[in-house]
Amino acid sequence: MKLNYRIVIFALAIAFGIFFSLPSLTQSENGKKVTLGLDLQGGLHMLLGVKTEEAVKSHIKSIAASIKHYAERKDILLDSLKFNDESVSFVLLDSDDTKVIQELLGEIEGANVVVDGENISLSLSDEEVERTKKQAISQAIETIRNRLDQFGLAEPVVARQGEEKILVELAGIKTQEEEQRARELISRAAKLELMAVDEDRFARVNSMSAEDAAAYGDIILEDVANPNIKYLVRELPILEGSMLTDANVGFDQNNRPLINFKLNSEGAEIFGDFTGKSVGKRLAVVLDGKVYSAPNINERIGGGAGQISGNYTVLEAKDLAIALRSGSILAPIYLMEKRSVGPSLGADSIKASLIALIGGFILVIIFMIVYYRMAGIIANIALIANLLILLAVMSLFGATLTLPGMAGIVLTVGMAVDANVIISERIRELIYEGKSMHKAIEDGYANAMRAILDANITTLIASVVLYAYGTGAIKGFAITMSIGILASMLTAILGTHGIYEMLEKRIQKSKNNRLWFGIKG
Amino acid sequence: MEFFKYTKTFNFMGKSKFAMFLSVVVVLASFALLATKGLNYGVDFAGGTIVQVKYDTTAPIDVMRDKLKGNALFDGASITEFGSPDEVVIRMKTTTGSVTTDIGDVTREALNGTGNYEIRRVDIVGPKVGSELKEKGVMSLVLAIIGILIYVAFRFEWRFAVASIVALIHDISIALGAITLVGLDVNLDVLAALLTILGYSLNDTIIVFDRIREGVTKGRNTDLADIINESVTRTLARTTLTSLTTFFVVFTLFMFGGEIIHAFAFTLLVGVIVGTYSSIFVASPILLAFGFDVKNYHVKLAAKSKREAEKQRMRDQFESGVM
Numbered sequence: 030m031k032l033n034y035r036i037v038i039f040a041l042a043i044a045f046g047i048f049f050s051l052p053s054l055t056q057s058e059n060g061k062k063v064t065l066g067l068d069l070q071g072g073l074h075m076l077l078g079v080k081t082e083e084a085v086k087s088h089i090k091s092i093a094a095s096i097k098h099y100a101e102r103k104d105i106l107l108d109s110l111k112f113n114d115e116s117v118s119f120v121l122l123d124s125d126d127t128k129v130i131q132e133l134l135g136e137i138e139g140a141n142v143v144v145d146g147e148n149i150s151l152s153l154s155d156e157e158v159e160r161t162k163k164q165a166i167s168q169a170i171e172t173i174r175n176r177l178d179q180f181g182l183a184e185p186v187v188a189r190q191g192e193e194k195i196l197v198e199l200a201g202i203k204t205q206e207e208e209q210r211a212r213e214l215i216s217r218a219a220k221l222e223l224m225a226v227d228e229d230r231f232a233r234v235n236s237m238s239a240e241d242a243a244a245y246g247d248i249i250l251e252d253v254a255n256p257n258i259k260y261l262v263r264e265l266p267i268l269e270g271s272m273l274t275d276a277n278v279g280f281d282q283n284n285r286p287l288i289n290f291k292l293n294s295e296g297a298e299i300f301g302d303f304t305g306k307s308v309g310k311r312l313a314v315v316l317d318g319k320v321y322s323a324p325n326i327n328e329r330i331g332g333g334a335g336q337i338s339g340n341y342t343v344l345e346a347k348d349l350a351i352a353l354r355s356g357s358i359l360a361p362i363y364l365m366e367k368r369s370v371g372p373s374l375g376a377d378s379i380k381a382s383l384i385a386l387i388g389g390f391i392l393v394i395i396f397m398i399v400y401y402r403m404a405g406i407i408a409n410i411a412l413i414a415n416l417l418i419l420l421a422v423m424s425l426f427g428a429t430l431t432l433p434g435m436a437g438i439v440l441t442v443g444m445a446v447d448a449n450v451i452i453s454e455r456i457r458e459l460i461y462e463g464k465s466m467h468k469a470i471e472d473g474y475a476n477a478m479r480a481i482l483d484a485n486i487t488t489l490i491a492s493v494v495l496y497a498y499g500t501g502a503i504k505g506f507a508i509t510m511s512i513g514i515l516a517s518m519l520t521a522i523l524g525t526h527g528i529y530e531m532l533e534k535r536i537q538k539s540k541n542n543r544l545w546f547g548i549k550g
Numbered sequence: 551m552e553f554f555k556y557t558k559t560f561n562f563m564g565k566s567k568f569a570m571f572l573s574v575v576v577v578l579a580s581f582a583l584l585a586t587k588g589l590n591y592g593v594d595f596a597g598g599t600i601v602q603v604k605y606d607t608t609a610p611i612d613v614m615r616d617k618l619k620g621n622a623l624f625d626g627a628s629i630t631e632f633g634s635p636d637e638v639v640i641r642m643k644t645t646t647g648s649v650t651t652d653i654g655d656v657t658r659e660a661l662n663g664t665g666n667y668e669i670r671r672v673d674i675v676g677p678k679v680g681s682e683l684k685e686k687g688v689m690s691l692v693l694a695i696i697g698i699l700i701y702v703a704f705r706f707e708w709r710f711a712v713a714s715i716v717a718l719i720h721d722i723s724i725a726l727g728a729i730t731l732v733g734l735d736v737n738l739d740v741l742a743a744l745l746t747i748l749g750y751s752l753n754d755t756i757i758v759f760d761r762i763r764e765g766v767t768k769g770r771n772t773d774l775a776d777i778i779n780e781s782v783t784r785t786l787a788r789t790t791l792t793s794l795t796t797f798f799v800v801f802t803l804f805m806f807g808g809e810i811i812h813a814f815a816f817t818l819l820v821g822v823i824v825g826t827y828s829s830i831f832v833a834s835p836i837l838l839a840f841g842f843d844v845k846n847y848h849v850k851l852a853a854k855s856k857r858e859a860e861k862q863r864m865r866d867q868f869e870s871g872v873m
Contacts, residue, residue, distance in 0.1 A: 068810075075649070076676075076679060077649065205658075205669070209650075209655075212649050212650050213650050215649060216648075216649035216650050362649060363647040363648070363649065364645075364646065364647050364648060364649050364652055364674065364676070365647075365676040365678060365679050366674060366675050366676055366679040367652060367654070367672060367673070367674040368671075368672070368673050368674075369654065369671065369672040369673075370670070370671050371668065371669065371670040371671065373604075373668065373670060374602070374604075374670040374671055377808065378808055378810060378811075381806060381807050381808030381811070382803075382807055382808065382811070384802075384806040384807075385799075385802045385803040385805075385806045385807040388802040388806060389798055389799030389800075389801075389802040389803065390799075392795075392798040392799070392802065393795045393798055393799065396794065396795060396798065397795075399551060400551045400791065401551075432810060432811060433739055433742055433811075433814065436803060436807065436811055436814060436815070439799050439800075439802070439803050439807075440746065440796070440799060440800070440803075440818070442795075442799050443792075443795045443796035443797075443798060443799035443800065444750070444753075444792070444795075444796055446792070446795050447753070447788075447792040447795075447796075450788050450791045450792050450795075451757065451788050454784075454785075454787050454788045454791075458784065476764075479760055480756065480757050480760035480761075483705055483756045483760060484752075484753040484756045484757055484760075485753075486701065487698050487701055487702070487749060487752045487753065487756060488749035488750070488752070488753055489749075490694065490697040490698055490701060490749075491694045491697075491698070491745050491746070491748050491749035491752075492745075492749065494690050494693050494694040494697060494745065495690060495694075495742060495745050497690075498686045498687070498689060498690035498693070499690070499738070499742065500683065500686075500738065501738075502738075502739075503738050503739065503741075503742045506742050506746075507742075510746070510749075547551055547552070548552060
C-alpha cells in the first residue's frame with residue numbers, strides 16, 4: 030500500500046467533514062451548527078406590505094401642525110387652516126406677514142407653495158412624495174427590527190424583499206400566545222399624540238357627528254377601555270411620538286403598571302408652552318387613535334416628562350414601551366404572505382424525513398455491496414464522506430436546512446453513487462476486454478470523467494436556477510442538492526480513485542474480480 | 551452481480567417505433583388531462599389559505615364544516631383528511647390583510663367547541679404574492695431549460711441539445727399529467743420536483759449521449775443506429791442501477807417522508823421512471839430521426855483537427871524563426 034496525493038486530499042476532506050459536522054451531529058453547545066429552517070423548528074414567516082400613501086398623508090398632517098405652531102409663536106394670525114391627502118391651505122389675515130410665512134414655507138423640503146393674495150396653499154412635489162414613500166418602508170423595516178431585537182427571540186430576521194415588501198422571520202416561537210404578541214408588536218403603529226381637548230364644545234360631543242367635529246377642526250376619539258366614552262379633541266396634535274426620547278415601564282401608587290416617557294428638548298419646549306397657556310383645560314394622551322387618559326392641566330409642565338396610564342398587564346406595558354421606544358410606524362403595514370408552523374409539526378417533519386433518509390441510505394448501501402462487492406464498499410465510503418462534507422459545509426456557512434432541503438439530501442444519497450456506478454461499469458468493461466488491472470482502473474476513470482462532469486454540471490444548472498428563483502424552504506433544497514453534487518465530485522471521483530490506487534497492488538495480486546468488482550473471472 | 555451480459559447488444563432502435571408510439575400516446579393523454587381536468591394550483595400559486603389542524607381523536611369533519619358555515623370568509627372552504635384521521639387541512643381561497651388578526655386566527659376561533667385541537671400550520675398567500683410566485687416559477691422552468699440547452703449544444707452538438715430537450719418536455723408533460731390524474735395540489739415543492747426531474751432525466755440522457763459521442767468519434771462504424779444500440783446497451787447497467795438507487799430513496803421519501811412532502815415525492819417518483827425511459831427510448835431515437843450524419847461529423851472532426859495541426863505547425867515555425 031502506498032500513499033498518493035488523491036488519498037491524502039480525500040483523508041483531509043473526511044477530517045474536515047467530521048470536524049465541522051460534529052457540532053451539528055452531537056448538537057453540542059459549541060461550534061457552528063446547521064440552522065434548522067422555520068418548517069423544521071417551527072416559527073413564523075411573514076411578508077408584509079406598507080401602505081405608503083398613508084405616510085404621505087401623515088407627512089402633510091405634520092406640516093400643517095408645524096405651520097400652526099410656528100404661526101402661534103410668531104403671532105401670525107391664520108384662518109381656516111385646512112389639509113387633505115395632498116395639500117395644506119390657509120388664509121393669512123394680515124398680508125404684512127406674507128414674507129415671514131413664505132420664508133418658513135420655503136424651508137420645508139420638497140414643498141410647492143402657491144401664494145394667491147392672502148390664500149396660501151402648499152403641496153408636495155412628486156419627488157418628495159416618492160421620497161416619503163421610500164422612507165416609510167425603510168423606517169418600517171428599521172422600527173420592526175428594533176422592536177423584535179428587544180422582544181427576546183434569538184436572531185429575528187427583518188429584511189427588505191424586492192422594492193416594497195418586508196420579510197419577517199421569527200424562529201423558535203413556542204406558543205400561539207407568543208406568536209400573537211410578536212404580531213401585535215410588529216404591526217402596532219405606536220403613534221403617540223398629545224392632543225388638546227376642545228373644552229368649549231366638549232359638552233356636545235355625544236350628539237356630534239364626525240362631520241360636525243371636522244367643521245370646527247376637531248375630531249372625536251374613543252376611550253381605550255370604554256368605547257362609549259368619547260372625547261372631542263383638536264385635530265392637530267400638540268406633540269407627536271417622534272419627539273419622544275425614551276419610554277419605560279413604571280408603576281403608580283397602586284402598583285399598576287404605567288409608561289413613563291421623556292420628550293426631546295424641542296418637544297419639551299412645545300409642551301411647556303402649551304401647558305403654560307392651557308391651565309384648567311385637559312390634555313388627551315392619545316395612542317394609536319385611542320384616548321388613554323385626559324388629565325387636567327394644573328400648571329405649566331416643564332422638563333418634558335409624561336405618563337401613559339391604562340389598564341394593561343405588565344407584559345402589555347413592556348411591549349408598548351418597546352414599541353414607543355423603537356419609534357412609530359408611519360404607514361400602516363398589512364399581511365401579504367404568512368407561513369406559520371407549530372413546533373410539534375416541525376418535530377414530526379424532522380422525524381419523518383430522518384426515517385426516509387436513513388431508510389434510503391441503508392437500501393443504497395446494501396444494494397451497492399451486493400452488486401459490486403468491494404467496489405461497492407469503496408463507493409459507500411465515498412457516500413458517507415459526501416454526507417459528512419455536505420453537513421460540514423452547511424454548518425460552516427450557517428446554511429439553513431429545510432424540509433425540502435432534507436429531501437435534497439435524501440436525493441443526494443441516491444444520485445451520489447451514480448458517479449461510482451459509471452466508473453465501476455467502465456472498469457468492468459475494460460477488465461472484460463482483457464486490460465491489465467492498472468490500465469482498467471486508469472482508463473475507467475478517464476473514460477467516465479467526461480460523462481460525470483457533463484451530467485453533474487447540467488444538474489447544477491437546474492439547482493442554481495432553483496436557488497435564484499426559489500423562495501424560502503425551496504432554496505434549502507437547491508442548497509443541499511448543489512453542495513451534494515459538488516461534494517460528490519470530490520469524494521466519488523477523486524476519493525475512490527485514491528483508494529483504488531492505494532489498493533492496486535493488492536487487487537492485482539488477488540486476481541479475484543468477483544471479490545473486488547462483483548464479476549466473474 | 552450483473553444485470554446484463556457484457557457480450558450481448560440489444561436492438562433498441564429496432565423497437566423505437568413502438569416506443570415512440572407509446573410516448574406520443576401517453577404525452578397526448580397527459581395534454582388531454584391538462585386541458586380537460588386542468589392543473590390544480592395550490593395556495594402558493596393561486597393564493598389562499600391553508601390551516602392544518604390536529605385533534606386528540608378523530609377529527610370531527612362534519613362538525614367543523616357546520617362551525618365554519620355562515621362566515622363569508624369560509625365560503626367554498628374544503629376540509630380534507632391529512633395523513634391520518636386525526637389531522638385535517640382546511641383549504642380556502644380567501645385571505646386577510648390584517649397582521650394581528652388573520653384568517654388563521656378567525657378559523658381558530660370558529661372551531662371552538664369542536665374538541666381538543668391544535669393548529670399546526672397556517673399558510674396565507676395573498677393574491678399578489680401568489681401571482682408573483684407563479685411568474686417566477688414559470689421563469690425558472692424556462693431558464694433552466696434554456697441554460698441546459700445552451701450547455702448541451704456547446705458540449706455536444708445542436709441536434710443532441712434539441713433531442714434532450716424533447717426528452718425533457720416529454721418527461722415534464724407526463725409528470726404533469728400524472729399530477730393532474732391524481733389531483734395533487736401544485737405548489738412550490740412540486741415545481742422544485744419538476745426542476746429536479748429536469749436535472750435527473752438530463753443526467754441519464756447525457757450519460758447515453760456521451761457514449762454515442764464516444765462511439766461516433768472513436769469507432770469505425772458509421773451506422774448511427776448501430777452506434778446508438780451499442781451505446782445504450784453499454785450504459786444500460788448504469789442506467790438501471792442509478793435509477794434503482796434513486797428510486798429506492800425517492801420511494802422511502804414517498805412512504806415515510808410525511809404528508810407534507812407527499813406531492814414532492816410523488817412527482818419525483820413519476821419523474822425517475824419516465825426520465826429513465828426517455829433517455830433510452832425518446833432522446834436517442836430522436837437523434838436518429840434528426841438524421842445525425844456520422845460520416846459528415848467525421849469529416850468535420852478531421853477538418854477541425856487538421857486546422858489545429860496547421861495552427862500548431864505555424865506556431866512551431868514562428869517560434870523556431872522560420873517564416
